[in-house]
Amino acid sequence: MEHQNNDTYLAKWLSGEMSDEQLMEFKKTPAYADYKFLIDVTDGLQTPDYDQQKNFNATLEKINTQQEEKITKVRAFIPSWAYAAAAAVVLFFGYSFFFQKTSFQAQLAEQTSFNLPDGSEVLLNAGSEITFNSFNWNNNRTLNLTGEAYFKVKKGSKFTVVTKKGTVAVLGTQFTVNSRKGFYNVTCFEGKVKVTSGKLSQLLTSGNAITIQDNSVVPYTTTETVPSWTTQESSFNEVAIYQVITELERQYNITILGKEHLKPAYFSGRFSHTNLQQALTTVFDTMEIRYTFDANSDVRIQKY
Amino acid sequence: MPDSRKSVCEQRIFEEVFNTYSKTIRNFIYYKCGDTAQAEDLTQDAFVKLWNNCTKVPFDKVKSYLYTLANNAFLNEVAHKKVVLKHQKSVTSIATHESPEFIYREKEFKGELERAIANLTEKQRQVFLLNRIENKKYKEIAEMLNISVKAVEKRMHGALVSLRSEIEHFKK
Numbered sequence: 482m483e484h485q486n487n488d489t490y491l492a493k494w495l496s497g498e499m500s501d502e503q504l505m506e507f508k509k510t511p512a513y514a515d516y517k518f519l520i521d522v523t524d525g526l527q528t529p530d531y532d533q534q535k536n537f538n539a540t541l542e543k544i545n546t547q548q549e550e551k552i553t554k555v556r557a558f559i560p561s562w563a564y565a566a567a568a569a570v571v572l573f574f575g576y577s578f579f580f581q582k583t584s585f586q587a588q589l590a591e592q593t594s595f596n597l598p599d600g601s602e603v604l605l606n607a608g609s610e611i612t613f614n615s616f617n618w619n620n621n622r623t624l625n626l627t628g629e630a631y632f633k634v635k636k637g638s639k640f641t642v643v644t645k646k647g648t649v650a651v652l653g654t655q656f657t658v659n660s661r662k663g664f665y666n667v668t669c670f671e672g673k674v675k676v677t678s679g680k681l682s683q684l685l686t687s688g689n690a691i692t693i694q695d696n697s698v699v700p701y702t703t704t705e706t707v708p709s710w711t712t713q714e715s716s717f718n719e720v721a722i723y724q725v726i727t728e729l730e731r732q733y734n735i736t737i738l739g740k741e742h743l744k745p746a747y748f749s750g751r752f753s754h755t756n757l758q759q760a761l762t763t764v765f766d767t768m769e770i771r772y773t774f775d776a777n778s779d780v781r782i783q784k785y
Numbered sequence: 786m787p788d789s790r791k792s793v794c795e796q797r798i799f800e801e802v803f804n805t806y807s808k809t810i811r812n813f814i815y816y817k818c819g820d821t822a823q824a825e826d827l828t829q830d831a832f833v834k835l836w837n838n839c840t841k842v843p844f845d846k847v848k849s850y851l852y853t854l855a856n857n858a859f860l861n862e863v864a865h866k867k868v869v870l871k872h873q874k875s876v877t878s879i880a881t882h883e884s885p886e887f888i889y890r891e892k893e894f895k896g897e898l899e900r901a902i903a904n905l906t907e908k909q910r911q912v913f914l915l916n917r918i919e920n921k922k923y924k925e926i927a928e929m930l931n932i933s934v935k936a937v938e939k940r941m942h943g944a945l946v947s948l949r950s951e952i953e954h955f956k957k
Binding site: 495616 | 808811902
């Protein structure tokens with residue numbers, strides 16, 4: 482062992498750089514078994530799990546917060562740091578292009594359409610909002626929705642729509658999500674979508690839809706190939722009358738008074754987005770609801 | 786070389802770099818401090834710095850830049866505690882050629898070994914685990930730590946000698 486008695490021979494042994502002769506001698510020593518065993522046990526050890534995505538998101542978070550801090554700091558020193566402030570603002574917008582949340586809104590009585598960074602199309606119905614992070618979009622296609630939207634999703638990684646009521650994960654392609662107070666509907670027009678809401682987890686294929694309202698889950702089929710609201714109409718399949726009326730308010734940007742007089746009922750049918758008088762007739766008359774409609778476009782539901 | 790034209794200022798490249806190096810850097814720090822939360826925090830900080838300085842770091846220098854940052858970050862971390870490594874044990878049965886007595890005591894031995902590894906100097910432990918668990922060659926480790934291959938070999942050797950003496954009494 483004498484000629485091996487230097488301070489690196491164990492390292493050479495492990496990397497396989499020891500000569501055959503040296504190795505044979507080393508194997509004869511009692512120390513060999515100890516080292517061999519030690520290495521065998523060590524090689525069976527593992528490091529704790531590493532969640533790459535979680536860490537990446539945390540990193541982005543830090544980059545974002547850092548930008549905000551920079552801005553606040555600069556604001557405090559504006560008089561003497563005017564140039565720095567200007568530079569930081571430019572920098573901030575540069576970064577925000579990548580890292581800030583992007584949001585799109587459709588005001589009452591309007592619809593908005595836009596493309597996501599991957600080319601997927603979104604059509605937002607009246608009184609709805611979508612926010613998402615455009616940086617890293619292609620790997621993390623997740624967006625938040627309040628209200629109703631129609632999606633034409635380009636093929637790619639998992640596409641997820643998060644709402645207060647539940648989550649829709651997309652496996653293929655064209656669908657609408659409508660998440661309103663007390664009402665949740667997902668309709669699949671093409672491909673497959675997975676709906677998760679509370680304990681419910683359901684796969685919808687094209688032509689299938691699901692409505693969750695009043696604590697009940699109602700699946701149904703549809704023959705529509707695009708959502709009716711993209712063609713100047715709103716259609717309903719056994720939807721609580723209250724929801725239908727709030728949709729009327731959103732589409733025409735009006736306030737309908739006297740909702741407390743409504744009796745629980747479900748409405749199936751459609752109304753036009755272009756003629757309020759006609760829309761009111763189709764909804765209220767078929768449901769035998771008494772109402773008044775005056776010159777100021779004020780609609781008031783009467784006791785019936 | 787097309788790589789030299791790549792810039793980490795591009796979000797796509799930045800993420801690619803993250804996916805390539807973040808895990809190794811995390812373990813690189815973890816082997817030194819034995820604290821996953823701290824290791825991940827410092828790893829994230831290194832990438833934040835990389836992003837902030839993306840225009841100054843040529844693509845082919847990104848790797849060494851990250852390791853230098855990770856090293857420095859660790860040195861700057863004032864409150865760093867003496868920690869015990871908590872390795873997850875793999876289920877694979879080992880050393881079947883050893884004596885039954887040894888196999889019987891394998892579990893206890895693992896605990897003993899973990900304690901012995903934790904008692905190594907930071908430098909020895911980092912080199913030893915990078916080689917054994919991350920399967921990094923001495924040359925790669927030397928580059929990461931910015932030291933010579935000879936120095937890496939010395940640390941490896943020292944680690945083994947120290948581990949053996951630590952577990953010696955356990956066998957008897």
